[in-house]
Amino acid sequence: MNTRPREAVPRMRPLEVLDLDPLMAIERSAYSHPWTEAIFRDCLRAGYTCWAMEQQGELTGYAVTSLAVGEYHILNLTVRPESQGRGYGRFLLRALVNWAQTQSAETAFLEVRPSNRAALALYLSEGFNEVGLRKGYYPAARGREDALVMARVL
Numbered sequence: 001m002n003t004r005p006r007e008a009v010p011r012m013r014p015l016e017v018l019d020l021d022p023l024m025a026i027e028r029s030a031y032s033h034p035w036t037e038a039i040f041r042d043c044l045r046a047g048y049t050c051w052a053m054e055q056q057g058e059l060t061g062y063a064v065t066s067l068a069v070g071e072y073h074i075l076n077l078t079v080r081p082e083s084q085g086r087g088y089g090r091f092l093l094r095a096l097v098n099w100a101q102t103q104s105a106e107t108a109f110l111e112v113r114p115s116n117r118a119a120l121a122l123y124l125s126e127g128f129n130e131v132g133l134r135k136g137y138y139p140a141a142r143g144r145e146d147a148l149v150m151a152r153v154l
Contacts, residue, residue, distance in 0.1 A: 008056055010088060012095045015050035015062055017041070022059040023052075026080040033139040035076060040064070048075070049099075053092050055083075061092050065100075072100035072154070074110040077119075089122055097126070101154050108154055111147035113138055120148070128152045 015023070020037055027034040043064050044050055053061040061079035065072060074096060079088045100108055111134060112119050128150040137147035 010053045010055045010060055010091055012092075013052050013054065015044065015052040015064075017044060019052050019059060019062070023062055026059065026062070026078060029081050030078050032141060043075075051092075051096065053079075053088065053095075055088075061088055063092060063096055065096060067100065067103055067105055070104065070106040072096075072103075072105035072108040074108060077110070084118070089119070090126065093122065093126055097152070097154065105154050108152045110150050111137060112150060113145050114148055115145065123150050126152070 020040055023040065024034075024037050027040075040050075049065045049067060051063045051065070052059055053063075059080070060083050062076070063074060063078070064076040065074050067073075074093075077089070077092060077096070079092065097108060108128070109131075110123065110128065112123060114120065129152070130148050131151045132149035134147040134149060136144035138145040
């Protein structure tokens with residue numbers, strides 16, 4: 001018998017400026033080199049498609065994406081650390097891909113650290129394939145880390 005309570009299905013909605021305080025708390029706890037609040041503000045101001053994933057009214061994750069000329073770029077996909085490993089990243093990724101398909105995007109792209117094995121496994125399991133390498137793309141504790149460029153035909 002499963003005694004673990006069922007969690008409510010997350011809800012997706014557009015990210016708003018009012019979400020930046022809880023978003024930044026998640027961003028800082030999830031990454032050694034987090035994006036700054038100014039980067040998120042610039043993304044919102046520039047019209048990037050920014051998503052909030054919430055559960056029972058609480059921000060659980062978010063994504064920053066860009067769509068242009070049939071190409072959908074997932075620039076930031078984050079689930080708060082204490083909620084990772086429960087399928088929220090998969091839920092968020094699938095919601096992004098579904099939305100991109102409704103917008104007639106042809107291909108989705110993203111970058112991932114090779115050291116982020118959980119994210120890499122998720123992307124591979126959802127049909128993304130490695131299509132390139134960006135040398136020294138990410139800041140790291142000891143210099144720079146490469147990024148795997150991944151893509152999926154939509």
